[in-house]
Amino acid sequence: MKEVEISAADKAFIESTKKTISAARAAGQVDAKTLKEIEAAAAGMKEVTKKVNTARMQKMEAALEAAIAAAKQCTDDCPAAWEEVEEISAAKSREEGRD
Numbered sequence: 001m002k003e004v005e006i007s008a009a010d011k012a013f014i015e016s017t018k019k020t021i022s023a024a025r026a027a028g029q030v031d032a033k034t035l036k037e038i039e040a041a042a043a044g045m046k047e048v049t050k051k052v053n054t055a056r057m058q059k060m061e062a063a064l065e066a067a068i069a070a071a072k073q074c075t076d077d078c079p080a081a082w083e084e085v086e087e088i089s090a091a092k093s094r095e096e097g098r099d
Contacts, residue, residue, distance in 0.1 A: 010048045017041035053095070060092040 006014075020041060024034045067088050071081035 006048070006052060010051070013044055013048065017045065057092070057095060060088065060095060064088045064092060
């Protein structure tokens with residue numbers, strides 16, 4: 001299954017967050033301002049993760065629907081087609097459990 005692309009804005013946000021955390025580590029201690037920046041970054045990361053997970057779930061749902069349609073149309077080597085349905089369904093279930 002193809003990975004979900006992260007937007008340029010989300011990539012920039014992630015890079016900014018990494019820099020903030022690196023600066024805090026380099027200082028050896030975290031002041032109140034840096035702690036607030038890290039907390040804001042963590043809250044923002046939840047939103048990025050939610051968008052990525054939603055897009056991934058939509059792709060999995062589409063792949064599952066396509067696999068089911070193909071399996072229903074199958075006239076030769078149908079067990080393999082239904083095995084694909086089972087594999088995608090299992091992957092989707094695992095992904096849903098990560099939320």
